[in-house]
Amino acid sequence: MRQIRAEIGAVSKADGSAIFEMGNTKVIAAVYGPREVQNRSQQMSDQTLVRCEYSMANFSTGDRMRKPKGGDRRSTEISLVIRQTVEACILTHLMPRSQIDIYVQVLQADGGTRSACINAATLAFADAGIPMRDLVTSCSVGYLHSTPLLDLNYVEHSAGGPDVTVGILPKLDKVTLLQMDSKLPIDILENVMQLSTEGCKAIANYIREILLENAKQLEYRRGV
Amino acid sequence: MEQRLANCVQLTVNEKQFIENALLSELRVDGRGPLEYRKLSIKFGKDDGSAEVQLGETRVMSFVSAQLVQPYKDRPNEGTLSIFTEFSPMADPSFEPGRPGESAVELGRIIDRGLRESRAIDTESLCILSAKLVWAIRIDIHILDNAGNLVDAANIAALASLLTFRRPECSLGGEDGQQVVVHPPEVREPLPLILHHLPVAVTFGFFSNENLVVLDPTYHEEAVMTGRMTATLNANGDVCAIQKPGEQGIFQHIIMHCLKLAHVKAGDITAKIKDAVEKHNNERALQKIKRRSSSVSVDVCGTTARLGGKQNQSGGGKDNSHLDQLKPKDEANFMECDATSSGQVQINKKDEGSKNFTGGPSSWDPYSECVNSDLLKAPMDSEC
Numbered sequence: 001m002r003q004i005r006a007e008i009g010a011v012s013k014a015d016g017s018a019i020f021e022m023g024n025t026k027v028i029a030a031v032y033g034p035r036e037v038q039n040r041s042q043q044m045s046d047q048t049l050v051r052c053e054y055s056m057a058n059f060s061t062g063d064r065m066r067k068p069k070g071g072d073r074r075s076t077e078i079s080l081v082i083r084q085t086v087e088a089c090i091l092t093h094l095m096p097r098s099q100i101d102i103y104v105q106v107l108q109a110d111g112g113t114r115s116a117c118i119n120a121a122t123l124a125f126a127d128a129g130i131p132m133r134d135l136v137t138s139c140s141v142g143y144l145h146s147t148p149l150l151d152l153n154y155v156e157h158s159a160g161g162p163d164v165t166v167g168i169l170p171k172l173d174k175v176t177l178l179q180m181d182s183k184l185p186i187d188i189l190e191n192v193m194q195l196s197t198e199g200c201k202a203i204a205n206y207i208r209e210i211l212l213e214n215a216k217q218l219e220y221r222r223g224v
Numbered sequence: 225m226e227q228r229l230a231n232c233v234q235l236t237v238n239e240k241q242f243i244e245n246a247l248l249s250e251l252r253v254d255g256r257g258p259l260e261y262r263k264l265s266i267k268f269g270k271d272d273g274s275a276e277v278q279l280g281e282t283r284v285m286s287f288v289s290a291q292l293v294q295p296y297k298d299r300p301n302e303g304t305l306s307i308f309t310e311f312s313p314m315a316d317p318s319f320e321p322g323r324p325g326e327s328a329v330e331l332g333r334i335i336d337r338g339l340r341e342s343r344a345i346d347t348e349s350l351c352i353l354s355a356k357l358v359w360a361i362r363i364d365i366h367i368l369d370n371a372g373n374l375v376d377a378a379n380i381a382a383l384a385s386l387l388t389f390r391r392p393e394c395s396l397g398g399e400d401g402q403q404v405v406v407h408p409p410e411v412r413e414p415l416p417l418i419l420h421h422l423p424v425a426v427t428f429g430f431f432s433n434e435n436l437v438v439l440d441p442t443y444h445e446e447a448v449m450t451g452r453m454t455a456t457l458n459a460n461g462d463v464c465a466i467q468k469p470g471e472q473g474i475f476q477h478i479i480m481h482c483l484k485l486a487h488v489k490a491g492d493i494t495a496k497i498k499d500a501v502e503k504h505n506n507e508r509a510l511q512k513i514k515r516r517s518s519s520v521s522v523d524v525c526g527t528t529a530r531l532g533g534k535q536n537q538s539g540g541g542k543d544n545s546h547l548d549q550l551k552p553k554d555e556a557n558f559m560e561c562d563a564t565s566s567g568q569v570q571i572n573k574k575d576e577g578s579k580n581f582t583g584g585p586s587s588w589d590p591y592s593e594c595v596n597s598d599l600l601k602a603p604m605d606s607e608c
Contacts, residue, residue, distance in 0.1 A: 076329045084470030088451075162341075167470070174473025178453065180466040182341035186483050189463055193476060 001139070001151045001199055004206055006119075008127045008214045016128025020120035022139075023153060024110035029120035031128040033100030047092040049099045052083035054117060060109040078114055085138075085167050085177045086121055091131040100130065111153035112140045114165050118177070119203060126211050137203040138167035138177060141196040143184060148192045150199045164189070166196040170204035173197075235447050243448045247436050254280075254442060259485060261440045264493070266384050266500040272414065273389030277381040280442065281371035286363060286381035288389040292404070293360040295351070303350025303358040305340055307332045307382070309365045316370040327374075332365070334467050335379050338423040338456035342464035345386065346418035352394060352404055359391060361417070372442035375454050379425035380497060387422075387501045390414035423464040424493045425456045426486040430472050437482060439489065455483055457490040 002023030011017035014030035021027075037043040054075050058064050082104065090100070102124065104117045115138040122135050142152040144161040157163055162184040167177030175193075184192070243253055250258055262280030269276065273288035295302060309332040311319040319325065324332070339345055350359040363385065365378045392414050394406040429441035430451035441449060451472025456465040463483060468474075 073324075073329045073333060076326055077333050080326045080330055081469045086470070088471050088473055160341075164466075169473050172473060173475065175468070175476055175479060176473045177470050178466050178468035178479065180463065181337040183343070183458075183462040183464050185462050186480075186487065189483070190480055193479075197476065 001202065002153070004203065006123055006207065006210045008123060008210065014124075014128075016124040016126070016130070018120045018123035018127060020116050020123060022112055022116045022119075022151060024108055025106075025112050025116045025153075026108040027104060027106050027113065027116040027120045029102060029104045029117065029124040031100065031102050031121075031124040031130070033128070034095040034098035034130070035100075037097065037099040043097055046096050048090075048095040048097075050083055050087050050090070050092065050102070051099065052079045052086065052102045052104070052121075054079040054082060054104045054106075056106040056109060056113070060106045078117070081114070081177065081179070082117055082121060085118055085136055086125070088176045089122075089133050089136045089169060090125060091133060094131055109154070111155075111157045112151055112165075114179075115139045115151075115167070118167050119207065123207060123210070127214070134169040134171045135204050135207055136167055136169060136176060137200040137207060138165060139196055139199040139203060140165045141192050141199065143188060143192055148188075148195045150195055162192075164192055164196060166193060166200060168197055168200045170201050235444060239444065240448050243445060244431060244433065244436075247431065247438065248433065252438070252442075253444065256440075258437065259439045261489065261493075262442075264380070264496055266380065266497065268384070268388055268500075268504045273385050275381050275384035275388065276368075277377050277384065279373060279377040279380070279440070281369060282373060282377045283368040284374065284377040284381045285366045285368055286378065286385040287366075288382075288385045289362050289364070290359045290389075290391045291362065292352070292357050292406070295355060295358040300355035301351045301358075302347040304360045305336070305345055305347065305363070306360065307336045307339075307363045307365065309367070309378070311367050314369075315367040319367075319370075330467075330469065331375055331378055334375055334425065334454055334456070334465065335363075335365070335382055337465040337467070338379065338425060339382070342421070342423055342456075342458070342462070344419055344421055344423050344458075344464070346420060349418050350391075353396070357404055361386075361389075370443065372444075372446050373427050373440050376425050376427050376440065379423075379456070380493065383422050383424070384497055384501060386417055386419060387497070388416075388504060390416055421458040421460060421462075422494050422497060423456045423458050424490040424497075425454050425465075426489050426493075427452060427454045428482050428486075430474055432472070434474070434478070437478065439485070453479070453482060455486040457483075457486050459491050459494040461487055 003021075005021040007019040009017060010019045010028055011030040014032055016031040017029060019026065019028045034048055037049055042049055056075070082102070086102065102121055104121060106113050106117070118136055118138040122132075122137065125132060126135070139150065140152050141164045142149045142156055142161050143164075144156065144159055149156060152163060160182070162180060162182035164180045164184075165177065166175060168175050175197075178193075180189070246253060247258065252258060254262075256262070262282075263278075265278045267276045267278075268274065269287075271287075274286070276283065276285045293304065296304065309324055309328045311324060311328040313319045313321055319328075345361065350361065352358060363382050365382060367374055367378070390409070390413075392406050392409060393412045394404050396404060427440065429438040429445055429449040430436070430453070431438070431448065432450050438445060438449070441452070446452075451468070451474065453466065453468040453474075455463060456467075457463050466483075468479075
């Protein structure tokens with residue numbers, strides 16, 4: 001697994017925000033909410049509406065990307081995935097008729113952006129004080145030359161082997177997000193998923209440490 | 225883009241509870257068991273590469289087309305594949321016309337991932353001139369009726385249309401061998417795409433009670449279920465893609481159990497697709513032979529003139545105009561006919577000499593208006 005670094009409170013205007021780094025991949029997430037629903041027709045009387053927007057900065061990859069004018073399909077799909085992953089873990093029924101927005105921006109992309117986004121989102125939600133069932137952590141695993149590899153970077157990903165992204169709720173030991181592409185026999189998939197679960201638990205431990213430290217800092221500043 | 229919640233069918237609390245309670249006793253509202261698929265029927269259109277799939281009440285149509293383009297710079301020897309989905313409001317009032325919504329994009333990407341990364345389509349065979357010209361395959365998927373489980377139906381439709389798609393043959397010509405000549409289908413038989421394996425998508429639905437797993441959810445079940453997973457597998461037991469986009473958390477052993485189930489179902493569905501495609505191919509091959517042999521049999525077999533004389537003339541009247549086009553195709557048809565059945569080979573050898581038959585007597589044929597395809601098939605059986 002690559003080196004992880006996380007920072008809470010990067011965006012001062014947002015209710016909660018975090019920067020998450022996995023190796024060279026750097027992602028920033030900002031959470032606004034719960035606040036009043038902006039589009040009345042979408043208001044839900046029994047739960048909160050969660051909206052997510054994922055985008056990659058033009059300077060995030062090696063060559064400068066041009067934003068496709070039609071709306072990038074990949075970004076739409078990843079936004080949907082992050083939204084649904086996060087909806088599974090926050091207690092939406094506690095905040096009816098309100099809206100929570102999460103904006104995720106990739107600053108540096110070196111493989112595993114999806115996972116970094118979800119981890120950053122979890123931290124941002126915790127920073128915003130939104131009630132959650134459990135942290136959601138995620139990491140990607142690949143399989144090259146008959147070896148499972150944890151936390152692929154861009155080079156390993158482009159080598160063409162399978163890429164499995166797993167998001168779990170560590171305390172409940174449940175799998176929320178599972179995405180896989182390229183071919184892989186079922187039994188090898190089982191091993192690969194085991195490895196990714198362990199990786200996710202390691203990230204969860206790290207996130208808990210960061211949150212604990214952040215809480216101590218807040219206590220100190222309040223003069224407790 | 226969010227779907228308009230106001231247009232979605234809102235299920236009442238009673239209905240939701242009913243569906244969930246029924247599932248606890250392993251019953252589903254439409255009478256299926258939890259792990260049963262609905263009835264699947266695959267139909268093909270007149271053109272190569274068009275297929276319509278009906279899974280229960282869900283209808284999806286798919287169309288494949290090919291175009292010559294410049295390849296991507298980082299892959300100069302490979303053709304390209306792109307999938308476009310069209311969620312028309314005709315299928316479901318909550319779909320909006322215009323730009324695809326989130327679920328449309330997700331569906332397109334699930335099918336794309338199943339085909340592209342797993343190398344189901346041989347893209348290198350689509351290359352004509354390295355770094356200059358390759359075939360770009362475009363799959364258009366139209367949803368006609370949404371009754372749940374669009375992903376599986378769309379995937380089957382895409383596979384069926386890819387299997388029956390024929391791309392025009394082209395050859396290099398010109399002085400320096402750099403000019404590409406595309407042969408129209410009348411001149412040279414178009415070629416099928418090379419598919420290494422068939423990735424089949426199987427969708428599971430999860431409910432708030434963790435032990436409930438349902439295959440092939442219907443529209444109402446989709447409104448009730450709290451999580452879903454689509455596994456794309458091929459018949460060899462390789463998992464080509466998995467999509468479980470968040471929502472309900474599931475234990476890992478349930479996921480593995482689902483994958484094993486999916487493997488079995490994928491085998492079934494692959495067999496059904498292959499059967500349907502083979503039947504379709506046979507019918508088309510039969511049609512090609514029918515045109516030539518039935519128009520000629522008046523001359524060749526005096527006996528059949530008595531038995532199926534009327535049918536032959538009617539066949540001849542209809543196919544008169546096609547004969548000129550068919551002449552250069554005859555050689556290709558010979559090979560096809562050999563493959564289908566040995567009985568038909570004999571017919572071809574008999575008819576070889578009469579390629580230039582232009583159909584004199586059939587011009588006065590009173591039956592040319594209403595041609596019955598069953599009658600057209602009769603002369604073949606009688607000649608065998």
